[in-house]
Amino acid sequence: MADPLPFRPPAAAPVMPDRPAVRIEDLRLTRRWRKVIDGISADLGTPGCTAIMGPNGAGKSLLLRTIAGLEKPQGGTITFAWPPTPEKRRVALVFQRPVLLRRTALANLVHALRQFGVPRAARTDQAMALLERADLAHAAKTPARALSGGEQQRLALVRALGQAPDLLLLDEPSASLDPRATAALERLIRQAIHDGVRVLLITHDRGQARRLANRVVFLHAGRVTEDTPSDRFFDVAQSPQARAYLNGDLLL
Amino acid sequence: MVNKDAMEPFTTAFANAWHLIWTADADLMGVLALSFQVTGLAVLVSCLIGFPLGAILGVGRFAGRSASLVAINALMGLPPVVVGLGLYLLLSRAGPLGVFGLLYTPTAMVIAQTVLVTPIVAALTAQVTEEMHREYRDLFATMGMGQVQQAATLLWDGRFALTTAALAGTGRAFAEVGAVMIVGGNIDHVTRVMTTTIALETSRGELALALGLGLILLVLSLAINAGVMGLRNMGMRLAHG
Numbered sequence: 196m197a198d199p200l201p202f203r204p205p206a207a208a209p210v211m212p213d214r215p216a217v218r219i220e221d222l223r224l225t226r227r228w229r230k231v232i233d234g235i236s237a238d239l240g241t242p243g244c245t246a247i248m249g250p251n252g253a254g255k256s257l258l259l260r261t262i263a264g265l266e267k268p269q270g271g272t273i274t275f276a277w278p279p280t281p282e283k284r285r286v287a288l289v290f291q292r293p294v295l296l297r298r299t300a301l302a303n304l305v306h307a308l309r310q311f312g313v314p315r316a317a318r319t320d321q322a323m324a325l326l327e328r329a330d331l332a333h334a335a336k337t338p339a340r341a342l343s344g345g346e347q348q349r350l351a352l353v354r355a356l357g358q359a360p361d362l363l364l365l366d367e368p369s370a371s372l373d374p375r376a377t378a379a380l381e382r383l384i385r386q387a388i389h390d391g392v393r394v395l396l397i398t399h400d401r402g403q404a405r406r407l408a409n410r411v412v413f414l415h416a417g418r419v420t421e422d423t424p425s426d427r428f429f430d431v432a433q434s435p436q437a438r439a440y441l442n443g444d445l446l447l
Numbered sequence: 448m449v450n451k452d453a454m455e456p457f458t459t460a461f462a463n464a465w466h467l468i469w470t471a472d473a474d475l476m477g478v479l480a481l482s483f484q485v486t487g488l489a490v491l492v493s494c495l496i497g498f499p500l501g502a503i504l505g506v507g508r509f510a511g512r513s514a515s516l517v518a519i520n521a522l523m524g525l526p527p528v529v530v531g532l533g534l535y536l537l538l539s540r541a542g543p544l545g546v547f548g549l550l551y552t553p554t555a556m557v558i559a560q561t562v563l564v565t566p567i568v569a570a571l572t573a574q575v576t577e578e579m580h581r582e583y584r585d586l587f588a589t590m591g592m593g594q595v596q597q598a599a600t601l602l603w604d605g606r607f608a609l610t611t612a613a614l615a616g617t618g619r620a621f622a623e624v625g626a627v628m629i630v631g632g633n634i635d636h637v638t639r640v641m642t643t644t645i646a647l648e649t650s651r652g653e654l655a656l657a658l659g660l661g662l663i664l665l666v667l668s669l670a671i672n673a674g675v676m677g678l679r680n681m682g683m684r685l686a687h688g
């Protein structure tokens with residue numbers, strides 16, 4: 196029997212001490228002749244959680260999707276802290292609207308673990324451990340798409356964690372959840388951060404950013420206008436765009 | 448005004464037909480058994496070809512994909528008699544496959560039905576998997592899945608819709624006359640299936656057996672349609688919770 200613990204113990208984490216997980220240089224992305232990412236340079240995936248904030252259409256989702264390899268940029272470079280041909284996928288992405296297979300919650304996780312190279316004999320145990328972590332053990336045999344919104348998002352999150360990622364990308368994971376479901380999701384995210392996973396979290400929820408993030412990167416019109424520790428960001432945002440966003444003013 | 452005497456052959460025929468079914472008449476059972484064997488095998492082979500083929504067309508991005516989809520959709524509408532004629536030319540003694548001596552055998556009928564059913568299964572599979580693939584594409588990409596893995600995942604997730612496709616193919620195969628008549632030859636106790644027997648017996652004026660088989664065929668097609676509806680509902684529940 197293989198080790199049923201699906202999570203890489205912190206000690207076994209690859210050496211990536213305080214280096215950022217990913218260095219982005221002069222990233223440019225054009226969609227329909229519009230520069231939706233217009234020269235972003237940043238070291239992302241620093242220890243802990245970085246909140247990516249900014250108005251709708253700022254390019255936040257596209258930035259994460261590009262890091263995850265789902266979008267091909269028109270220019271710039273993305274360099275990870277690990278060798279370019281990793282034996283496992285170290286970046287995991289959770290979508291704003293969870294994409295779940297037409298199977299039970301358990302089967303969704305077993306399927307993912309199979310893709311992540313977990314041997315057959317160990318998959319069910321690991322999947323059950325992940326379900327327990329998400330507080331979903333009771334729903335193991337429930338069709339994943341019949342779960343509530345919060346449960347679906349937790350399932351999607353532990354599925355990503357089953358990959359044992361070094362960098363976890365979360366795109367507004369609690370955008371459509373009620374406060375209780377949000378709290379449950381945040382507990383999971385906090386635990387992942389505690390376990391040493393670097394998190395990039397897109398959120399419009401200032402309270403959430405304060406609770407989870409130690410750094411805020413503010414995007415506006417495809418550029419980074421501010422990159423500060425989170426406590427400073429919420430006290431005295433430096434860029435006019437961020438101040439306007441926090442005041443709820445309309446940005447033009 | 449309906450002449451009561453003129454109705455009599457029909458009422459008798461119905462009574463006789465019912466008697467044949469009720470007593471499990473040997474001829475009727477033989478025809479039924481062959482129908483199930485031929486159609487069952489043809490649908491099985493069609494699924495073995497059509498599911499993977501359709502999934503590859505639904506998932507893949509390769510040259511010739513659109514052309515293949517157009518071709519398969521065109522094949523779906525093939526007139527069965529033309530398929531029968533084509534196969535006849537291939538399988539007859541003088542034809543390129545004549546050496547196998549398959550003409551007028553149940554195998555030839557299986558081949559004919561497979562040719563008719565495979566495009567249906569493949570086209571429906573391509574449609575179902577392509578639709579789901581649009582939804583799953585990004586997830587698959589983040590998981591780093593290869594095309595074969597993707598196709599397999601989509602086939603399983605589309606299992607209810609795909610069973611529907613198989614049932615649609617089964618319905619077509621059971622109901623088809625032209626192709627199996629030509630390549631099977633409708634030989635008594637050898638290549639007679641429900642539809643060809645109905646055609647023959649009716650033309651001979653032997654209505655009892657024709658009616659009996661007709662009733663069974665009707666019930667079968669109703670059952671197949673009910674199965675399709677039930678599966679659709681189950682698939683909906685899995686898709687939408």
Ligand SMILES: Nc1ncnc2c1ncn2[C@@H]1O[C@H](COP(=O)(O)OP(=O)(O)O)[C@@H](O)[C@H]1O
Pocket residue numbers: 226227231249250251252253254255256257258
């Ligand atoms: N496929 C696409 N085609 C054209 N425009 C797109 C496409 N995807 C995104 N965009 C545009 O790029 C901009 C940034 O999008 P996005 O990263 O989703 O913003 P957000 O910061 O709200 O997540 C938006 O203005 C959006 O309309």
Ligand SMILES: [Mg+2]
Pocket residue numbers: 255256257366
């Ligand atoms: Mg977005």
